[in-house]
Amino acid sequence: MPQSKAGRVAFEPLLLGLRRIPELHGVARDGDSLRIGALVTMTELMESALVRAHCPILVEAADQFASDQVRNVATIGGNVCNASPAGDTLVPLLALDAEVELVAKPNGLLTGRRVPIGEFFKGPGKTLRARHEIVAALRVPIGVPGRFMRFFKLGSRPALDISAISIGVCARRDAGVLSEVRVAFGAVAPVPLRGRATEAALEGRQLTEAVIETAAAAARDEVHPIDDFRASAWYRREMVHNMLKKVLADAT
Amino acid sequence: MPLDQEIEFTLNGGPRRVAVNPEMSALTMLRETLGLTGTKYGCGEGECGACTVLLDGRPVNACLLFAVDCDGRELVTIEGLASDPVAGRVQQAFVEYGAVQCGFCTPGFVMQAKTLVERHLGADRNAIARGIEGNLCRCTGYRKIIDAIASVASAK
Ligand SMILES: Cc1cc2nc3c(=O)[nH]c(=O)nc-3n(C[C@H](O)[C@H](O)[C@H](O)COP(=O)(O)OP(=O)(O)OC[C@H]3O[C@@H](n4cnc5c(N)ncnc54)[C@H](O)[C@@H]3O)c2cc1C
Ligand code: FES
Ligand code: FES
Numbered sequence: 001m002p003q004s005k006a007g008r009v010a011f012e013p014l015l016l017g018l019r020r021i022p023e024l025h026g027v028a029r030d031g032d033s034l035r036i037g038a039l040v041t042m043t044e045l046m047e048s049a050l051v052r053a054h055c056p057i058l059v060e061a062a063d064q065f066a067s068d069q070v071r072n073v074a075t076i077g078g079n080v081c082n083a084s085p086a087g088d089t090l091v092p093l094l095a096l097d098a099e100v101e102l103v104a105k106p107n108g109l110l111t112g113r114r115v116p117i118g119e120f121f122k123g124p125g126k127t128l129r130a131r132h133e134i135v136a137a138l139r140v141p142i143g144v145p146g147r148f149m150r151f152f153k154l155g156s157r158p159a160l161d162i163s164a165i166s167i168g169v170c171a172r173r174d175a176g177v178l179s180e181v182r183v184a185f186g187a188v189a190p191v192p193l194r195g196r197a198t199e200a201a202l203e204g205r206q207l208t209e210a211v212i213e214t215a216a217a218a219a220r221d222e223v224h225p226i227d228d229f230r231a232s233a234w235y236r237r238e239m240v241h242n243m244l245k246k247v248l249a250d251a252t
Numbered sequence: 253m254p255l256d257q258e259i260e261f262t263l264n265g266g267p268r269r270v271a272v273n274p275e276m277s278a279l280t281m282l283r284e285t286l287g288l289t290g291t292k293y294g295c296g297e298g299e300c301g302a303c304t305v306l307l308d309g310r311p312v313n314a315c316l317l318f319a320v321d322c323d324g325r326e327l328v329t330i331e332g333l334a335s336d337p338v339a340g341r342v343q344q345a346f347v348e349y350g351a352v353q354c355g356f357c358t359p360g361f362v363m364q365a366k367t368l369v370e371r372h373l374g375a376d377r378n379a380i381a382r383g384i385e386g387n388l389c390r391c392t393g394y395r396k397i398i399d400a401i402a403s404v405a406s407a408k
Contacts, residue, residue, distance in 0.1 A: 017321065043310070067386025068364070070298055072310040073317070160299055160385060 024077070024136055027051055035101070036138045038077025042066075045076065045089075054142050057092040057149035057168055064088065064153045067160050077135045080120070083127045086163045086187040092151050093117050093138060094184035094194055095168035101137040102129060114139065121191035143180070148173050148251045152243055153186075163187050164231040165239050169247055176206050178251070183215075183244075188223035188236055197222045198244070207252045215248065216241045259323035264332030272319040279303045279314035281322075282329060290330035290359050294388070301387030304360040305329050311367050313386070330359040339366045341404045349400035353391035361387050365401045375406035 018024055024039040027048045034054055036045070042062040045051050052059055065071055065088050079089045080100060100120045103112045117138075120128050129135065149170045155161030166186035171178040181202045183195035201215040225236035256271040263286070272281050279296075282288045282305070294302030296315045303314040306328040333339035342365045345351070352358050364387050373379040380401050381394070389397060 019321065066298070067301070068383055069301060069304055069311050069313045069386040070316075072307075072312050 018134065024134075029142070030139070033139045033141050036076055036140065038080075038135045038137055039075050040077075042071035042074050042076075042089075043068075046071075055092070055096055055140055055149070057095060057151045057170060058089060058140075060149075060151040061088045061092045061153070061166075061168075064151075070160075076138055080117075080138065081127065081129065081135055083121050083123075083125050083191070084162075085124055085189060085191055086166070087192065088151075088153060088163060088166065088186070090117070090121070090192040091166050091168035091184045091186040092149075093140070094192055095149070095170040095182040096140045096143075097182065098141075099139040100129075100135055101139055102133045103136045104130065104133040106132060112136070118194055123190045143170075144172055146173070147171060147180075148178075150247050150250060152247050154239055154243060162230065165225070165236050165243070167240065167244055167247055169244075169251070171202070171251070173251065176252070177204065178202050178207065179204060183219070185219070185223055185240060187230075188225040188240060193223065195219055195222055202248075207248060212245055212248045212252075216245045219244045257320050259320055261322045261324060262326040264328055274318070274320050276319040277315050278305070278317040278319045278322055278327070281319035282314060285319075288329050288331050292356055292359060294356070294360075298386075299388065300357070301360040301364060301384075302357055304363040304387065306363065306367070311364050311386075330363060333362065333366065336366065338369050338404075339363075341407075342366055342369065342401065345400040345404045346397070349396045349403065351392060351396040351400040357387060357389040357391075361389070361397060365397075365404070368401060369405045373405055375402040377402060380405065 018039060025037045027034060027036050027040060027050050029050060034050055042065045045062040046059050076089050079087050094117055098117045099114045100117055101112060101114050103110060115128055122128060147170055152167045153163045154165050155163055163186050165188055168184040171181040181199045183198045185193045185195055197218040198215050201218045205211045220237045220241040223237060223240050225233045227233045257274055258271050260269045270285060279291060279293060282291050291305055291314055292302035294300035298313045298316045304311050305314045308326050339362055342362050364384055368380060368383040377398055380398050
């Protein structure tokens with residue numbers, strides 16, 4: 001609504017309310033995945049026993065999201081469709097290898113498709129979603145239990161702040177060795193970014209100080225942030241480096 | 253000019269039927285259509301919490317809510333808390349602790365504080381401070397507001 005009032009987004013001639021569609025609500029286990037309905041709010045993410053058990057990184061992101069009043073209405077589907085490079089659930093969803101479940105009803109027939117979240121974002125506010133499609137759910141594979149997961153958000157104050165940078169890390173940890181490492185960054189590129197070079201620097205390795213430094217340096221080199229009123233590009237790069245070190249220190 | 257839409261919802265415990273413009277916010281509906289001006293307009297973009305109301309029991313920003321989206325739901329405004337015992341204790345504590353100066357933020361704080369007390373956070377000041385992150389006050393500096401809420405939350 002603020003975006004419409006500020007003239008950035010025009011109201012469509014047709015407003016569609018999705019709230020009464022039951023399939024868009026709730027979190028459920030579906031085989032090897034969690035299906036998180038598009039209308040699940042930040043508060044509901046924090047309260048869901050399934051999300052707490054399998055995707056604590058999403059709970060961390062929801063907990064640092066805006067304010068109580070906003071968390072009670074902001075949906076995960078809206079956050080994904082909004083496609084802000086700083087969108088706080090997008091970084092955890094990338095680190096979790098989530099899929100976006102899209103549905104459409106072009107001529108009376110319900111059709112659906114699933115898109116890996118890494119392919120979904122095309123630019124600030126731009127996604128692969130076609131005009132006639134809605135996001136029905138986010139699907140998150142349930143990985144092995146006990147994985148390391150951490151979301152870190154840097155802002156100038158704790159509440160109601162858009163991330164200057166954010167970092168998400170998910171990895172298996174067997175006897176100190178990391179595998180299936182996923183690292184994602186927010187607010188450092190036009191879209192939320194998978195840190196492939198950072199992941200490669202960590203995969204199969206023991207988290208020694210040298211490995212952490214190499215990974216943090218790789219992260220600094222692979223992000224490409226912009227200067228804006230929240231932070232300069234230089235500051236963002238430095239913070240990606242320093243804060244990734246901090247996050248990885250917790251994984252040792 | 254879009255046509256008005258007829259909606260029905262529960263407002264402060266009683267049924268309400270009203271015709272609203274589809275682009276109208278719940279805040280505008282409350283203040284301008286229904287004349288309930290206790291809910292304040294501070295920023296219009298979810299930052300200040302002056303417009304906090306309870307939607308199906310949860311605090312939300314009325315300025316970010318479409319009026320049409322109230323259809324079939326339950327809305328409580330500060331006027332609806334007039335005889336609510338918890339809100340009454342919160343109000344009394346705000347007076348005792350000097351947590352009100354200009355008063356513009358107070359209805360929003362009382363709405364939010366009532367739900368915090370009901371969530372049994374106890375007198376944990378950090379939890380209270382986090383609970384009021386979505387409410388801005390330009391006068392008091394928050395300390396007295398937190399004191400007031402803590403006093404109610406810890407008295408059982
Ligand atoms: C005060 C304030 C603070 C905020 N703080 C944060 C923050 O800390 N972190 C953060 O990431 N974001 C933040 N935001 C941004 C916003 O709240 C989030 O992006 C939120 O998740 C949007 O969800 P929504 O349900 O309100 O979506 P809406 O705003 O209702 O929708 C966003 C867009 O997506 C479309 N859309 C929504 N759901 C679907 C669907 N299922 N299928 C297809 N299209 C859909 C809508 O038509 C609209 O164009 C903040 C916003 C405000 C106003
Ligand atoms: S008027 Fe709604 S949050 Fe400020
Ligand atoms: S008392 Fe004036 S804004 Fe809070």
